[in-house]
Amino acid sequence: MQMRRSRLVGLFAAGAMVLVACGGAADDGAVDSADAEGDTTDADGGGATDGEEFDVFALLPQGNDQPYGTTYLPPMEAKAAELGINLTITNSQYDADTQASDCEVAVASRPDLIILWPAVGDTIRPCLSAADAAGIPVTITNSDVNPEDKDLTEAFSGPDTYGQGAASAEIMCDLAGGDEIGIIMVNGLTGNSTAINRESGFEETIEAECPNVTILARQPGDWNKDDSQIAASEMITAVGAENIDGAYAADDTMVAGVIDAFIARDMDPADLYITSIGNTFLGNPLVSDGSLDGTVFQSSSWDGENAVVLAHEVLTGQAVEDLFMPSVKVTADNADDPDVAPEW
Amino acid sequence: MTNDTSTGTVSAPKPAALEEKLEEQAFKLSAWMANQGIFIFTAALILFAAVFIDGFVSLPNITDVFNRAAPIGIVAAGMTFVVISGNYLDLSVVAQVATAGVVLIAVSNETSIPVAMLVAVVIALAYGLVNGVAVGVFKANAVIVTLSTTFIGLGLLRWATGGSIYFGPSDGAIRAFGATRIGPLPLAMILFVVVTLILSFVLTRTTFGFMVRSFGSNREATRLSGVSTPWVVIGAFTVTSLAAMLGGFVLAAFSNTAVSAMSDGYDFRALAAIIVGGTSVFGGRGSVLRTLLGVVFVSVLTNIMVLSGLGFGIQQMAIGLLIVLAVSVDALARKATGA
């Protein structure tokens, strides 16, 4: 209760300052007061007046600590500056509890909107309902929420992580072309949502569309090239090189390790069916030189930029729908196209 | 009051202090037993794997075991110095390994490998100095000091590089080092053995090594005997830092890539290998060669579990059990001989 009162006092103070400023110097007063009293701008559009300045919290699970986040942030910030959005970015480092606490902080500071990239998809419903109760709209970026939580969000923009696994599986199915083949699988960090979604996307699509492809062994590669390389090599030993016709890895960094493991065993990756996800600086050249048969383009700049674009559409009251990053399949045919130039 | 006059970080719990006089006789026997223990464990495990696990005894698989062992082994061999000096562990190896790896690849891409190595050496010395001064001079707790240098170090690395992946040219010298083998042995493994032998020599045959060991077993006596203890601690942390740097080089060279998250978990994994090898976490007792055995043991175990298709959860559980078991055997043996 005390809180509400203090916020009220703040609002009055802001109003008074605006009046004073308007009385004195006509134009720049509004900007000054918006800056000085940024904390008190309320969800119900109090701050969004002439300049269309918005305060937005972006609750992300990664940032400058991961390759993807490092290239996701700059386009996001640039777009925000362009659209007049004042971004406050947090990074929970994939800790659900930290993100929940970040969410409380965000709700308490009453932004105009919250952009959420769930650290652990199953754990974010309380955050969504808290924002809902406070009247703060929430848009989702990068990894969508569970279907039952969807009604608490405005819209989603980003890649479909499940769909990426599925797309990679479709490439694999095409490569196999009905033959009975065996592959090894390298997954992301154990327990990580993206890792889980991609794994089930790949596996379920294989089961549905080409049951002739058998997953002989699977291990986590922790998104690392070296871990993936050793794990792949050990899986080759476990199931026998002669039984392996290919491999899938959940991202390009790890597939580079798998390919090195094959080369170290004198198995020519060009003869094997290998697919992955990412189309990164590491993966794209591997597609071009024929060792990686296909990958799925994930554009970090698209992702970061559209998170803000979507937020802006919600803030300006436009009708919005989910924005899906196209899951472009990158194979030898289009690897050198400028529109699939790698970004991270 | 007594607590204040003694140095702030004496780690040996009281029962161990009481046993100290028995230590002399018990030491040889228990050391022998512990050594035999890890040796027998390792031999039994390898025998088991050779019989029951298909493909365990094959050239490529042995290479895999060595590739698993080399980077963490070099880090653990160096960290043995901090453990033996009675300062628990160096958590900041996580930051150090990643920094060394990223510096090696990122700086050599811009300039040349020698320059990159020089930069990495300077950084390693800085880590050794900061950790060592805080622990040795200010007598601050090693766990918290190295925890804070981890935060600072990883923060600086990410601030400077972001989380970007760096990779070297595919025909470069770093790549060549990572891929070269002599017979079944990766060059990295040979480096690991050489580093272990050198560090073992330093620990057992040099004055500095003697001071580290005696400081770990009884730091007050070491201080009174006129040895300048801060330098011993700074030295132990510097050895660890240089080894962590080499470990970072090896890890980066193996995959020809480097990223700031590449060494997650190296702190406790290195400590686990040291402990499984039989080095006492009280300080004083232990050797670099035991760490070598511990690293090989953990690598073989992980290799067996991956070959058997066991999941990550089971692997973690087994490593946890193993640590407790290995140390329990040692503790019970010591109890039996001490009684």
Added chain:
Amino acid sequence: MTDTQTQPQHAETDDARSDLISRVRTILGRRTEGRAVALLSVVVVITAITEPIVFTSYEVTLGRIALIGLVALGLTAVILMGELDLAVASTLAVSGVIMASFESITIGILAALGTGLLIGVVNAFFVIVVGINSFIATLGMLFFLRGAAFVISGEAPVRLANVDAGIAFGRPLIGPLSPRMLIFIAAFVMLHIFLTRVRAGREFYAVGGNREAAHDAGIPVTRRVFTGFMISGFVASLAGVINTLERTAADPTAGSAVLLASFAAAIIGGVLLNGGRGSVFGTLLGASSLGLLQVALTLSGVQVDVQNIVIGSVLLLAVITDPSSLRAAAGSMRALVRSRSGP
């Protein structure tokens, strides 16, 4: 040796001065929370100026403090006895997963808390009965329990059967205080009373200060150590239960930030890692400083890398500016100078 010969005439005044200084030091030295008070004051003043919202929406800040502080409170009981519990974060994760595996929330909570107590017993068994250092025993448990959390959960988050109950749990109960904060406050009060007013609790200090003497004085050391580890395990599993309820799901990777943050909170709060000195009040202050710092940094939109640099520097400064550290440094400097001039 040469030093003392050059300045004999100053010896007396030096003695008197150092006597006074040492007396002041002793008085200050009795309280262990000095560093935490200093740090907290600095953090409070800075955040009050830069991010006043930290205080206007105090329930958010309190929530963050409760998040990092609860586990630290339980840990304090173990550290006071000169032992360590590295397994707290894994205990938190595994008890959350166990709780979410049950259909009924009540049974789930009981099972989770029981697991915490059991883990405490196992830890204490290895430390006391088998006789291995708690650092190692709980390091083994750190790996084992984390693995168990993955195995039980099938390596993915487990959603609560009753999501609405979880959401209701996260709502404010009394005023702006959610059950988490009330439990945190209750845990603090109970532990504080236990360690200062109850004989068994006060004996923790004796066990940590000098275990042999405590044993000779007739204190049941074994039982105290068991109690300590059970408190720590129980509180960690309690935190796991609260997190699982508030998030409506259990995450086997949970607690990654808990272990090191709770150690930091206890040590900033003046709890001596070798046992015998410290208080849960100090831990509370330590957790408050860290929590405030984190919320303020988050609000100001500072990226995690810079946040880490700030928090790491604060930690490092806090440990080396401890009075005993400064004293040690002064002593070391003298030793260095002497050893230099010696040969």
